[in-house]
Amino acid sequence: xxxxxxxxxxxxxxxxxxxxxxxxxxxxxxxxxxxxxxxxxxxxxxxxxxxxxxxxxxxxxxxxxxxxxxxxxxxxxxxxxxxxxxxxxxxxxxxxxxxxxxxxxxxxxxxxxxxxxxxxxxxxxxxxxxxxxxxxxxxxxxxxxxxxxxxxxxxxxx
Ligand SMILES: [Zn+2]
Numbered sequence: 001x002x003x004x005x006x007x008x009x010x011x012x013x014x015x016x017x018x019x020x021x022x023x024x025x026x027x028x029x030x031x032x033x034x035x036x037x038x039x040x041x042x043x044x045x046x047x048x049x050x051x052x053x054x055x056x057x058x059x060x061x062x063x064x065x066x067x068x069x070x071x072x073x074x075x076x077x078x079x080x081x082x083x084x085x086x087x088x089x090x091x092x093x094x095x096x097x098x099x100x101x102x103x104x105x106x107x108x109x110x111x112x113x114x115x116x117x118x119x120x121x122x123x124x125x126x127x128x129x130x131x132x133x134x135x136x137x138x139x140x141x142x143x144x145x146x147x148x149x150x151x152x153x154x155x156x157x158x
Contacts, residue, residue: 004057035136041143051090
């Protein structure tokens with residue numbers, strides 16, 4: 001099992017590699033490469049280790065920026081940590097990434113309905129118009145999560 005610092009490092013290494021590969025693969029499409037790269041880099045925070053109820057390295061990073069930000073982030077992911085067993089489905093490549101994206105999606109949907117009900121704001125249409133960028137971002141995040149899984153020694157269960 002790799003430590004949180006090593007996980008953060010591999011994501012930082014994977015980001016320019018993935019961004020460069022997508023840039024080459026798409027014949028120089030900077031926008032697509034940037035969205036995939038951003039998704040990969042976000043893996044530092046939207047990490048498979050969010051399945052742990054205790055404070056992770058990435059959460060400690062946020063606490064260093066601001067304790068309010070760290071507390072909010074931990075509170076946001078607490079139900080996920082409570083639901084997911086450490087190194088269970090959360091660590092399965094692609095599937096684990098999907099569980100976190102669905103979790104974020106459920107929160108997004110909740111906020112959408114509140115804003116729609118009270119202020120007539122439609123966050124769902126806004127997101128639907130950007131589904132391609134969302135897909136690129138998700139792909140990058142999945143790459144970061146595969147890197148995490150490899151460093152954990154391909155382990156899914158204890
Ligand atoms: Zn892990």
